[in-house]
Amino acid sequence: MKNTLRKLSILAAVTVPLVFSGCTWFNDKPPITTLENPTRSRTLGDYEVNGKVLAQQVCATCHGLTGQSESPMFPKLAGQQKDYIVVQLKDLRDHSRSDKYAIVYMWGMARALTDKQMDELADYYSAQTPMYGEANHSTSAQAQLKRGEDIFNNGIPTAGVVACSGCHGAEGAGMAEIPRIAGQHSDYIMKQIHAYQNPEDKALMEMGGNTWAPKMYDLHRNLERGAAMNAMVANMAPEDVQAVALYLNTMNR
Template sequence: MTTHVNNPRFSNKEHNGMTKQKRTVNKSAALLISGALLAVAGQASAAGGTGVPVPYRISSDCMVCHGMTGNNTIYPIVPKLAGQHKGYLELQLKQFKDRTRADQNGQIYMWPVAQSLDAAKIKELASYFASQKPAMQSSGVKHAGIKEGKVIFNQGITNEQIPACMECHGSDGQGAGAFPRLAGQRYGYMVQQLTYFHNGTRVNSLMNQIVKNITVAQMKDVAAYLSSL
């Protein structure tokens, strides 16, 4: 005779509670995804309103992380591209394509995307994002260290051999040509990239030399200042 015994691990009350919790988690995930899709849809509408044709690669690949206008607000370590300099964008896409820009997120996300880009497509994408308005601007989030970061950006720290960032990126962080605009860029992205330059994960002979003596706290201060502009 075989006796069927109910699983003693969970009571009916506990089982019902776990089911309810699972439904809550699923509902939260669905709301998050819906919010992301609505944000992208809103950016698509904004892009359509500029009168600038949207390249196919934007709507098929780039919008997933950067949004249709390059002003994505979903992922903190994804850079804003709207209003960035065309020369800088072209250079980065070329480096992702030939795999000379090898920071971790670049390898994971940008290497696969860039492989199918030829010179004409690279120019098209760079021109599109550079033309987007409004240009990069502060998110309104204020991080600690803005005052200290402003000093480092404008004056550097002579006794620690840290040059002033404004010498290349401009007095207002606006950049020029191959020097990217940093004003209003994402705090998390800038801290991440300064870390990559500091440890050599992202190779750029000029930046590797400039930030070799910078501390993590100083990186955060500079990022706090620039993201506030």
């Protein structure tokens, strides 16, 4: 009996302060720093890890060590505009960029990043050398590339398409919040243009039948940010989208 009472009073001594303090001891626990535990640098969510370390240890899995990704599913980030990278990461963090690949792959990543880390990540990628694709030299491919070059430099006046170079620059390198598109994977470019052409297409955002909260259905770039591109490519024919995408992938080479 005496023993049980003692156990109970010890239990009370431990739990009562925890309950009354709202368990703040746990919340106040300082984050484990990289110095204390070097393996932490491989994880997201440690605000002390530098953006460059994250780029090389976390983002590299998909975007490549220097931002030159292999798979067209993962956009190349090498030589991308710094400001563009920062605004995209913020849009991904607040879920306003929300097509299905962004949701599956990038929302979780972006949620764990601080503004400072985003800035450092953008510094890292914007300083890397962009990589261009290999052109196909067959006659039909050459004709397609010529068509793409024409669209890039002159637009398609009959379809209301303005020259891409007007905003993305003569070299396609972009400026500030306007992205580099030169060298980008052509499949990714086509996917993005498809999304800009179909801002109402919820199927683009479908996630294996899951029912998502309405906020998560925010339309891809249904913001002022995407408005320029929505208008630009609204009447572009699929073969022209393909031509300009192939041209952009190989230009400057």
